[in-house]
Amino acid sequence: MEITIELIAKLIEALFITCAVLVGIIAMLLVKIVLTKSNNGDHHRQQHIKTVLDKRKARLNKKRKDIK
Secondary structure (H helix, E strand, O other): OHHHHHHHHHHHHHHHHHHHHHHHHHHHHHHHHHHHHHHHHHHHHHHHHHHHHHHHHHHHHHHHHHHO
């Protein structure tokens, strides 16, 4: 009887360890996904600002040429 109780205890312990490892891996993946999404958002915003500034610069240069 003791052997089965010890076996069950070891199985439960192994199950808890496995669950803890899986939760850790999932948490790491979620953090990685969140970080990459926020970086992509920043990159997109920077790209948009650069495009807007380039368009303004082109418009100003065109006006300068028209004045000359």
